[in-house]
Amino acid sequence: MRTLLLVIAALFALLSGGWFLVAWQIESRAEAALADLRARGFSVDYADLSTTGFPSRFDTTATNLRLATPDGRVIWEAPFLRVTALSIRPNRVTTLWPQDQTLTLAGQRIDLSAKDLRASATVGLSTDLPLDEATIGSGLATVQAENGLGFGMDRLAARAARSGSAYDLFAEVEGLRPATVSANIGLLRLDARVTLDAPLELRSPTAPRFRGVALREVRLAQGDVALTGSGTLEPDAQGYLAGTVNLTAENWPGLLDLLQAAGLLAEQQRPFVEGALAQMAQGSDRIEVPVTFADGKVEALGLVLLEAPRVL
Template sequence: MRALLTLIVIATLGWSGYWFVGQRGLEQAFGQWFDTRRAEGWVAETSDLSVLGFPNRFDTSFDDLALADPDTGLAWEAPFFQILTLSYRPNHVIAVWPDDQMIATPQDKFRVQSTDMRASLVIAPNTALAPERATLTAEFLRVAPLARPDDTTALTALTLAAERNDGASYRFGLSAEGLSPSTPWRARLDPKNTLPAQLAGLRADMTVSFDKPWDRTAIEDARPQPTHIKLDLADAAWGQLQLQAAGEVSVDAAGQPTGEITIKARNWRDILDLAVASGAVPESLAKTLESGLSMMAQMAGNQQTLDIPLGFRNGRVMLGPTPLGPAPVLHLR
């Protein structure tokens, strides 16, 4: 009995020592990270940094957190942020965001409000801290520019999942429920107010290859840039309108895509009417475009469904030999 008691005491002291060493190591590592960012010209401030959770957790909390990268113009402010880990499984991390935070880009500043926004990350057990898989969820999400608080985009539920395949290739899954477009965006897209206030759903499944893995250098140095995108399926439903997309593009160093994405549009005439009403398609071209698209639908065997192959080349979006406009630049700041 005495030997067992001695063993328990030794194990308890050993575990306590491990926890307090780990606590001290985390506090020093995060403090050094903030010091290094400030030396590089960042804004990197927190009013309090603490590690609690003895004996089975390392719960790191930051109060009044402010980060700003002068090279990209990106900034983030939050009243608190938490990184929660089990002391016996330190590479599995839970990140918890506040219900109210601010994100700034070179173009605008946004207020982000959410309910139970958190992420689960499994990180590679090395100093690069590269996520192997991650899931971000929120029961409610609202984003609005600070200068235009009524210009609000909201979701009732969000799930974003990512898993590293190999090297710098990642598979992403997105599910967004109850998407309510902002009032100005809706007014431009649906000026006659014929569609419901919310999209029924938005889903996407894709694999993206980058020029380097996502790890701690993505914050400290530069964001990885996409080099190849394989869109297995994107699906959006808004009232009687439904769009699906699939395809594959390569992305060069300038962010220009080359490849093809096929759009499947159900009730495509209604979509064309919206495009004309919003001014995206000139009214003078509506009849000509409707005749051409109708012929394409008839050739496919379903007049209500239209398959539109969009080509991306030389910085342009092409419908067959016809240029539709400039291609999006796929570059992460």
């Protein structure tokens, strides 16, 4: 029994020493990263940086944070930021934000409030640290700028999971409420696969090149009104997105009601738009419209809507 107790005590001392060594390394690397930002001209202020959670966790918390770009045009402030990982799974890191934060852009203050805002990332167990999975989620949240612009939402959930050199993306927002319009968006969903020429690697000095995106579903819905899209887009020889996205409007008369209520469709314009859509629908409440990305332009129904994004 005495020998067993000595062995247990030795193991505990070894594990304890390992935990404190790792905790010291975490704090040292965090302080070095903040010092590197200062050396590059950023303003970095915080009250305290410490790691707790012995023996099962590493919870590193910085308090009273203030970060500003060298030109002072972007400033982020928060009462704390916590990064946590389990001792038995150090390759998965979770970041926890406070409920209230502030962001200042070119002198314009933006207040951010989010319930249980957190993000996590899991990297592969190799020297290049490939990003295997990332998630972000939040409960009730609001973003409000001094000029009155902003939005609120009931819930946010997003996930990216690696499959070779591609990432499957899924994001869903419920109860999106733009501050400047009266209509709400009940559901916003994205389901897609983004293909790269290599996985995202945290230690790689260069970012992988974008190869294409397959939109399984993009959906905006409010009650029985919905706008959905699917299609495949790839960069062309000039680096612009090219391909076709097929849009479907479900209950298009209800969609016009929402656009008019939101102030996005003038009352005097509605008869013209409604007549054109009724002719396309031919008695149906569904309308399908292909949207083409080609030659650096986005076109639908023979009209150029905007310039296509350049991704390369």
